[in-house]
Structure formats: C-alpha cells, structure tokens
Amino acid sequence: MAAVRVEEVLAAAEEREAEKRRSVTVEKELELEFDLGNLLALDRNPPAAAGLRGAGPRREALLRALARDNTQLLVARLWELPAERAGGAGGPLVARLPEPAFRLPREKPPPRPRPPTRWEQFARLKGIRRRKRTSLVWDEQAKEWRRRWGYRRAGGDPARAWLAEVPAGADPQEDQFARLRREKRERVARNELNRLRNLARAHRAGTTVPAAPLHPTGHQSREELGHVTRVARVSTASLGRFQPRLPKEPAEPPSRSGGRKRRFEPLLGNLAAERSRQLELLRDMGSKKPVLDITRAVNKQLRQEEAEAAAAKGKKQSQRGKRGRRQQRPGRSSKKSGARRQQQQQRPAGGGTGGGRRKKA
Amino acid sequence: MRPLTEAETRAVFEKLGRYIGENIQLLVDRPDGTYCFRLHRDRVYYLSEKLLKVAASVPRDNLVSLGTCFGKFTKTQKFRLSVTALDFLAPYAKYKVWVKPGSEQSFLYGNHVLKSGLGRITENTAQYQGVVVYSMADVPLGFGVAAKSTQECRKVDPMAIVVFHQADVGEYVRSEDTLT
Numbered sequence: 154m155a156a157v158r159v160e161e162v163l164a165a166a167e168e169r170e171a172e173k174r175r176s177v178t179v180e181k182e183l184e185l186e187f188d189l190g191n192l193l194a195l196d197r198n199p200p201a202a203a204g205l206r207g208a209g210p211r212r213e214a215l216l217r218a219l220a221r222d223n224t225q226l227l228v229a230r231l232w233e234l235p236a237e238r239a240g241g242a243g244g245p246l247v248a249r250l251p252e253p254a255f256r257l258p259r260e261k262p263p264p265r266p267r268p269p270t271r272w273e274q275f276a277r278l279k280g281i282r283r284r285k286r287t288s289l290v291w292d293e294q295a296k297e298w299r300r301r302w303g304y305r306r307a308g309g310d311p312a313r314a315w316l317a318e319v320p321a322g323a324d325p326q327e328d329q330f331a332r333l334r335r336e337k338r339e340r341v342a343r344n345e346l347n348r349l350r351n352l353a354r355a356h357r358a359g360t361t362v363p364a365a366p367l368h369p370t371g372h373q374s375r376e377e378l379g380h381v382t383r384v385a386r387v388s389t390a391s392l393g394r395f396q397p398r399l400p401k402e403p404a405e406p407p408s409r410s411g412g413r414k415r416r417f418e419p420l421l422g423n424l425a426a427e428r429s430r431q432l433e434l435l436r437d438m439g440s441k442k443p444v445l446d447i448t449r450a451v452n453k454q455l456r457q458e459e460a461e462a463a464a465a466k467g468k469k470q471s472q473r474g475k476r477g478r479r480q481q482r483p484g485r486s487s488k489k490s491g492a493r494r495q496q497q498q499q500r501p502a503g504g505g506t507g508g509g510r511r512k513k514a
Numbered sequence: 515m516r517p518l519t520e521a522e523t524r525a526v527f528e529k530l531g532r533y534i535g536e537n538i539q540l541l542v543d544r545p546d547g548t549y550c551f552r553l554h555r556d557r558v559y560y561l562s563e564k565l566l567k568v569a570a571s572v573p574r575d576n577l578v579s580l581g582t583c584f585g586k587f588t589k590t591q592k593f594r595l596s597v598t599a600l601d602f603l604a605p606y607a608k609y610k611v612w613v614k615p616g617s618e619q620s621f622l623y624g625n626h627v628l629k630s631g632l633g634r635i636t637e638n639t640a641q642y643q644g645v646v647v648y649s650m651a652d653v654p655l656g657f658g659v660a661a662k663s664t665q666e667c668r669k670v671d672p673m674a675i676v677v678f679h680q681a682d683v684g685e686y687v688r689s690e691d692t693l694t
Contacts, residue, residue, distance in 0.1 A: 418517045420570055424548050424563055427517065431542045434520070435527060439536055447640065452665045 177229075179222045187230050190253030194227040267360040270351040515554040515569065515577065525593040526551065526558055526584070530603075532644035533595075533657060537606035554579075557586040557694060558593070560602065579694040597656060597681035598693060600646075604654035607646035609636045611660070611677050618649050621656065622684035627677035629670055639664045645677060656682030 186195040201215065234248040269277070276282075289298040292307035299307035317329035356362050367381050382402075387393040418427070518526065530538050541549070541560070548563040554577060561569070561581025569580040582602065585595040595603075613621055617631025633650050641663045647655045659678045667676050686693065 417519065420516060420552075421567065422517070424550055427550060428542060428548065431523060431527075432539065434523060435536070435538055435542065438524070438527060438531065449638075451641075451663060452638075455665045455669075 177225070179225050181222075181226070185223065185226055187227065188253060188255045189230060189234065190251050191255050191257070192227070192231075192250075193255055194223055194230075196223050265358075265360050267355040268358045270354075271347070515552050515574065515580070518551050518553050518558065522553065522558075522587065522591075522593075523551070525587075525591070529585070529593045529595050530599075533603050533608070533646060534606040535608045537608070540606060541602060551584070552580070553587075556588075558584045560584050560599075583694050595657070595681065596693070597683060597685045600654055600656065600681070600683065603657055604646055604648075607657075609639045609643050609645045609660065610648055611635050611639075611645045611658075612648050612650055612652075613655065615650055618655065621647060621679060622682050624679060624682065624684065624688070626661075626675045626679045627658070628672065629667065629674050629676050630672040632667065632676050635660075635664050635667055635676070637664055641666070647677060647682070654683075656680070656684075 181196075181198055183196075183198050186197070187193070188195075196219075200219065206212075231248055234250065236246050236248045238244050239247040286301065288301060290301050290307040291297075292299040294309070295307075299305060301307065317333060319325060319327075319329060323329075352362060352368065356365075356368070362368065366377075367384060373381070382399075386396050389396060527538055530541075534541075549560060550563065550566060552559050552561065552566065554574075557579075559579070559581045560583075565581055569577065582598060583596060584599040584602070585593055587593055611627065612633035612635070613627055614631050614633045617627065620631065621627055627647065636645075639645065639660050641660060643660045643663075644657065645660050646657045649655055656679070658680045661675045661678050662670055670676070
C-alpha cells in the first residue's frame with residue numbers, strides 16, 4: 154500500500170515538473186506577427202471553433218489558455234531585445250523597444266483650419282510676407298547685444314525716459330508723458346480687442362479654440378467664473394505671486410493643493426525646533442494675559458462691605474444698650490478662631506462703643 | 515498620529531495653563547529628556563522621544579494609546595482635559611482645594627464639592643479658576659473649577675457648591691472602557 158502511494162506521489166511530481174517545462178515552449182501552426190514597438194502580437198491561427206462555441210467555463214478555459222500561450226511568445230520575443238540597466242548599476246533591466254510599425258488610428262477628429270484674421274487677409278492681399286527678426290539688438294549706448302523688448306531692453310527702460318519731445322504740430326501745453334502713456338494704453342486695448350475678435354471668429358467658424366472653457370460666453374455660472382478667475386490669476390509669468398486682488402476678492406491666497414489636503418509637520422521632525430516653537434508660543438500667550446487684579450479688587454470690595462455691615466450693626470447694638478455688650482464682649486474677644494466676620498464685628502463694635510463712650514465723656 | 519498644529523497647541527496650552535499656569539514650560543522643556551505632544555484619533559498624548567520612535571512603527575489602525583493621554587478634541591475642536599493628565603497636573607498645580615474625608619467619596623463618585631465638604635482652599639483663588647482637588651492626606655483626587663473665590667467661600671452657606679467637578683480618579687473605574 155505504502156509503495157503504491159509513493160509511486161503515485163512521484164508520478165504527480167513528475168507531471169508537475171513536465172507541466173512547468175512545457176509552459177515555456179509553445180507550438181503554433183502559423184508564426185505570430187510581432188510589432189514590439191507597440192507590444193503587439195498578431196495570431197492568425199484559426200481558433201478551435203468547437204470549443205469556442207460552447208458554454209461558459211470550458212470556453213473561458215480555452216480562451217485563457219490561448220491568451221497565456223500568445224503572451225508567452227510575446228514575452229519570449231521581448232527577452233531577445235537589447236537590454237540595459239536604467240538608472241545606473243542597481244536599476245531595473247530595461248529593454249529598448251524598436252520603432253512602432255503598426256499605425257494606430259486617431260483618437261479625436263483632426264482639427265479644422267481656423268479662418269484667417271483681418272491682418273492675415275490684408276497681408277495676403279498686399280503680398281506682405283513676414284520678416285524674421287533677430288531676438289537680440291545691438292545697443293550702441295551700452296555697447297552690447299540686448300533684447301529687442303523686455304527686461305533690460307536695448308534703448309533703455311521706457312519708464313525711466315526723462316525726455317519727451319513735443320512733436321511739430323502739437324499743443325505746447327499738452328503733457329507729453331501723459332500722452333505717451335495714454336497712447337500705450339489705447340494700443341494695448343486695441344490689440345486685446347482684436348485678439349478677442351479673432352478668437353470669436355474662430356469659435357464661430359467651428360475651429361477648436363485653445364482653452365475653450367475659459368473664454369467668456371456671457372452665460373457662465375458663478376462657479377465657472379470663479380474657476381476662470383483662479384486660472385487667470387495664476388496664468389502670469391510669476392504664477393500669480395504679484396497679482397493685486399480684485400476689490401471684493403478674499404485676502405488670503407488659496408493653498409497650493411487647491412484646498413484638498415491638509416499638510417502637517419512630519420511625525421519625527423526636528424524635535425528641538427518643535428520645543429522652541431512651543432516655548433515661544435507659551436511666551437506669547439503669557440505676555441498677553443493681564444495681571445489678575447480682578448481677584449484683589451473683588452476681595453477688597455468684599456472686605457469693605459463686611460466692614461460697613463459690621464459698623465452699622467455695631468452702632469445699632471451700642472444704641473440698644475451697653476449691658477448686654479459688656480457681658481458678651483470679654484468672652485468673644487478672647488476667641489481668635491472662627492471667621493474674620495466675628496473679629497471684624499468685634500473690632501468696629503468695640504471701636505464704636507469706645508468712641509461713643511469717649512465722646513460722651 | 516501626527517504633531518499638533520499651531521491652533522491645536524494653543525488650545526491645549528490654554529487649557530493646561532488654567533490649572534498649572536506658567537509651569538507648562540516644565541512639561542515642554544524637561545531636563546531629563548525630550549518630551550512631546552502627539553495627536554492620534556483626536557486624542558492628545560504626551561510621551562518621550564524614545565517612546566515616540568517606537569510607537570511610530572505601529573500601524574495607525576492598530577495603535578490604541580501611547581504615553582499619557584492628556585485629553586481629547588471634541589467634534590467642534592474644543593480641548594477637554596481628562597483625568598489621565600492628573601499625574602502631570604498635580605505636582606505643578608497653582609491653586610489647590612482640600613476635601614474633607616467625609617465628602618471624598620462623594621467627589622469620587624462624580625459630584626461637585628459643597629461648602630460643607632471643603633477642608634482648605636488656596637488663598638487668592640479666583641472664581642472659575644482651575645483647581646486640583648486633594649484629599650486631606652495630600653493625595654490628588656481630581657480636578658475641577660472653583661465656583662466661588664476664596665473670599666466668597668467663607669461667606670457662603672454650607673450647601674452651596676464651591677468646586678465644580680471636572681474629573682476624578684473614580685473615572686478609572688466608572689469609565690474604564692472609554693479611557694485610553
């Protein structure tokens with residue numbers, strides 16, 4: 154019995170070994186076509202038709218086996234490619250893929266040509282061609298090559314121009330600097346207007362306009378406008394750092410992550426720095442606390458009230474008669490314990506009667 | 515687990531300061547090691563750096579408690595001091611209240627301290643000042659808020675409340691399940 158069992162076990166083990174070895178080599182009637190640039194393998198072998206038409210699990214198993222075999226062939230081909238280590242000696246082994254041969258179809262429709270702008274129409278009419286300009290200009294005064302426009306341009310900073318000649322036919326009283334500024338503003342406004350017109354024309358013609366959701370449509374919701382405002386603020390060369398705020402815009406800048414995630418200090422960060430920060434916080438908190446005079450003031454007030462009450466009571470008793478007081482006084486005054494009230498009552502009372510007696514005398 | 519933010523630290527220090535005043539510095543800046551506050555599941559824990567390094571390796575879901583729990587932040591981000599902080603409040607307390615043996619049990623059951631149970635009270639205690647409650651044998655029992663200033667305590671009738679109960683060591687038995 155044991156021997157048979159052992160034989161069975163050995164047979165099962167051998168079969169498993171054979172299975173493993175079998176899985177690396179795959180037999181196919183027709184060779185597969187490979188496009189390794191796209192990681193593509195085309196199998197033109199006719200599939201086992203009977204199996205595929207059947208019901209669920211068997212079909213599933215057949216399909217799975219087919220996929221596994223083809224993937225095995227593809228991977229085998231990939232291993233034949235020239236490989237190298239990415240990122241130095243310890244990096245992963247990377248295969249260099251050849252150029253893709255298979256042309257994939259377009260995802261989106263091709264863009265429509267945009268209509269020519271007014272200037273472009275005019276230029277075509279007149280035959281004006283665009284002249285390529287150099288980016289640097291020789292500045293005679295600085296004796297070096299400077300930009301045509303922008304930071305440190307040739308011809309000096311226009312804001313620092315200290316001289317503005319009065320042109321021949323102009324009014325001598327007119328402020329030339331103001332005129333230059335006004336004309337610049339008008340030029341900028343005109344340019345902007347024309348740009349927007351061209352954009353609108355392109356949009357009407359059906360051309361895809363870049364950044365289409367950000368252009369004003371006239372019927373945008375509050376959230377859309379807010380989003381557009383935020384994007385516009387950040388769309389400067391300094392990413393919105395020096396943009397002045399609109400009149401009613403909130404003062405604090407939004408967080409870099411867009412308000413999605415809070416960021417905390419690292420768990421095991423610089424503990425000494427944390428401690429010093431906390432001590433500073435304690436110092437700030439301590440300095441702002443007012444000295445507690447309130448308790449003293451309240452206590453003072455209470456003592457005063459008690460004194461007055463005792464004095465009033467003492468006067469009443471002295472008016473009533475001295476016999477009762479003389480008998481009670483020695484017993485009471487000797488006791489030092491008890492509430493201050495009794496003591497205070499005694500002293501003013503004693504004082505009151507003493508004073509009264511003295512006055513009479 | 516994470517460190518406290520600026521606002522949270524301020525809230526915690528304000529609460530602690532009501533009981534121990536400027537002695538918080540002694541908690542923050544200790545000569546015998548670096549101690550820090552950490553927040554885990556809305557509870558504030560006070561622990562040493564050594565312990566922190568060890569606790570950092572425990573997964574967040576499996577971490578129940580670490581160091582000493584000082585209290586927790588409620589849903590509306592208010593800080594509530596718990597009795598487990600008593601070991602650190604008692605030695606540094608500025609204003610103390612001693613309770614007579616007869617009404618110790620009453621306080622430990624969660625009741626307020628009445629004038630009849632009041633043994634001693636620190637001089638110059640203001641009204642609504644945070645106080646630590648001791649038994650007559652100087653054993654810290656818990657902490658609370660003074661309902662009356664020291665002066666008023668002398669004048670008030672015996673059935674009036676002089677200390678509002680906030681936490682007592684009896685909670686270790688009563689709220690065993692919710693304490694961490």
